Amino acid sequence: MDGGINNPGVVAFIDALLDGRLRLGQTVKQDELCELLEMSLSPLRESLTLLEAEGLIQVRKRMGVAIFYPDVRFVGSTFQFREFLEAEGLRRFVPRVTDEWVQSTAEAHLEIIEYVRQVNDQRIFAKPVKALEQAFHGAFIGAFDNEQITANYQRLMQKMYLLRLINLDAVNAVNTIQSMREHLQVLDALKERNVDGAVDALQRHVRGVLHRTLTR
Amino acid sequence: MDGGINNPGVVAFIDALLDGRLRLGQTVKQDELCELLEMSLSPLRESLTLLEAEGLIQVRKRMGVAIFYPDVRFVGSTFQFREFLEAEGLRRFVPRVTDEWVQSTAEAHLEIIEYVRQVNDQRIFAKPVKALEQAFHGAFIGAFDNEQITANYQRLMQKMYLLRLINLDAVNAVNTIQSMREHLQVLDALKERNVDGAVDALQRHVRGVLHRTLTR
DNA sequence: GCGGCGCAATAAATATATTTAATGCGCCTA
DNA sequence: TAGGCGCATTAAATATATTTATTGCGCCGC
DSSP states (O other): OOTTTTOHHHHHHHHHHHTTSSOTTOEEOHHHHHHHHTOOHHHHHHHHHHHHHTTSEEEETTTEEEEOOOOHHHHHHHHHHHHHHHHHHHHHHGGGOOHHHHHHHHHHHHHHHHHHHHHOOHHHHHHHHHHHHHHHHHHHHHTTOOHHHHHHHHHHHHHHHHHGGGGGGGSSHHHHHHHHHHHHHHHHHHHTTOHHHHHHHHHHHHHHHHHHHHOO | OOTTTTOHHHHHHHHHHHTTSSOTTOEEOHHHHHHHHTOOHHHHHHHHHHHHHTTSEEEETTTEEEEOOOOHHHHHHHHHHHHHHHHHHHHHHGGGOOHHHHHHHHHHHHHHHHHHHHHOOHHHHHHHHHHHHHHHHHHHHHTTOOHHHHHHHHHHHHHHHHHGGGGGGGSSHHHHHHHHHHHHHHHHHHHTTOHHHHHHHHHHHHHHHHHHHHOO
């Protein structure tokens, strides 16, 4: 079960948004989407139901496909849900975390901070940073050992990456390094098996991401 | 945003399962599903992607549509997720609950217990019981005031009703009355604004439902 | 001149036809 | 007789054609 996250049409749609071929808030005809995503109408429409269920589009008779534009409520509920899932996942992760994991994850963070500082180009550091973020946050969610929670979380994170489109300026080296430093604070508390401290640090991090997402 | 819960094809599919026209674990051809659900192939396939994303079916080349049969892991993860969401919703609900709500909800429970005892026929009491359950549990989830959590919860509950199909004998008057009594214990704690007591009672209830779902 | 009704245009929704792919059976060969 | 290759069958996947529905514009009537 992948929660529909790997549906080819959904992936193509998200990619088109991320690389600017589609814009948040835009309305496009189904025919235009077919061309843009290089797929035929039938498989496209099968994906549109998924995107609509996720709240990412609305299919409107005669009007076409209206791509969502995240309002304050949407951003808020996405972050609230994320914080809630990760915080509880983290609580469950603490008793099973190993010193080795904390150690190697912390080292990976120190290395990537240096890497981001040096290349200083979002197009280059984006990919390794994303991989590290997924390993970091994914570890907490994995502690639920619950495929349905994992599927929901992956859909949430897909939305999180779309929310960055609101304010692309914020996706820069300074903010990325700040994020990695916040991760390190979680790791510091994890090293001591300090549950409440780790959860506090995680909440500060998620709220930091929210703030940086919305602040110009 | 309704999370795809109201998609006509999805509704028709769930209804077909609930009234026995389809069975858990069965594999059916898409053509057969078209006939059974009285819809054409195109809209059916648009719904199949939703059902597959929910883990309720697998569409297999050449084989047809394989309807899931809930294994222990699936049941466990569904109940775990539900308990987790409701417990946290309940915590947030306590500070805003009114005496009037507790009072009227408790009365509704006492009335329905008497009603179930008298009619003693699942086909008759199922509907009002379901409405009361939704009002009761929905109040907790509503306390999040988060449309994405609400959408996820509704999908979870849709699955919960399907899980009853594993053991239809368990859907009887005795078990229903037991469920309503467990609700009343939550309400007792709520009346005192006893957060931990209410959460404990809710967890006992969810675990009771799980036990009754699996026990013959 | 203003208001309403109807028609035409457009695009979504659905039904159908075609293509693709997978499986199993049978035949041929070693 | 056994093993493998190929063809035929079946059903999913996709592409296309048709139908339905909505919107806007224009014409007619009041």
